[in-house]
Amino acid sequence: MRYGILGATEAYDDRGAPLPVGGQRLRALLAALALNAGRAVLVGTLIDEVWADTDDPPGDATAALQALVGRLRRALGKEAVASAPGGYRLAVAPEDVDLHRFERLTREGRAALDRDDPACAARLLRDALALWRGPALADLPDRAA
Template sequence: MRFNLLGPLEVVTEERTVPLGGVIQRATLGYLLLHANKVVATSRLVTALWGDDAPMTSRKMIQNAISGIRRLLAEPDFATRGVRLATAPHGYQLHVDPESVDSVRFHRLAVKGRAELAAGFPEVAATTLSEALGLWRDTVLADLSETGIEWPSFAQLERERLAVYEDWATAELELGRHYELVGELERMAVAVPTRERLCRHLMLALYRCGRQSEALAAYRRTRHALVETHGLDPTRELQELERAILNQDGRLLGRQPQLV
């Protein structure tokens, strides 16, 4: 049994992908899964689905969605796995195995991979962090986003996804895989032009590939984006990396790929 939030909402058993009903029922289930095993007040569900423009019938609509979810969870696929939706004071609590929720597994793998990287095991960390990133199929609850729903947890999860990507790139650079990495880093830097850590990774990868002028151009693009967007210059760390590249500092070369 898997509950997938890192992309369109999916509930997947060993045999099938489960139909989840209309937008209100899907959104209610998605919100409860984002807060799995915690009590969620009915008022929070109403605000999550409609904001300040909740219709007079909003609580009734939530109750209908809850009834639909309960009918779904009464099926044998769910009942035999301890999945249940309980009524709590002023709200509801969805009980699930945390490991069945992909966003929970993502967080666990991210913590594990960072610990492996900090302990000096970049190859193990790269594998773990790659597994975490592989859980993503699209943006968070992409089907609900298409209907106009945007919860703060969406942006938070996307930030965490980018941070894990940067951790993975750190591990890959430590392993001397800059040739394999550089193209992907270039694409990511275009998508997130003000991300300084990402720029640093790209500059190092380009420099280690013998592309010094392109590494410096990457710095200038990020500096321009930061000034235009935030009115800020790059941090001292990024400025020092630019100077080190200008001076062709040999300490930047890191581990080089082995020739066969």
């Protein structure tokens, strides 16, 4: 599976086919988990991220979050979102999220410049820039979150 947040929030299966992640809240949940790929995100943090566009999350935000997690598991596969102590985690390596690949490629590109290898740096930095499909988290209402 691959995940994209450098543009609209997207998910792709192992063959590269897009997976349906419909609804703003569901994409906000996926984005919050993808930002922390492979690491647990606390329920409170996820609630803050998913309802970042409102000052007043639902009365039973924990139950609403659980319902969203269930929907996300149905969209991505139940093994994609794992329960973790106090929260959830996207069961994926950071390299499977475009943001984390971008960060690695830019680090490697800078290192190539430092060792006087401009051709390698140019290739790595071009690959990093190619991951961008528009403004990060473009489809979410509060991209600053």
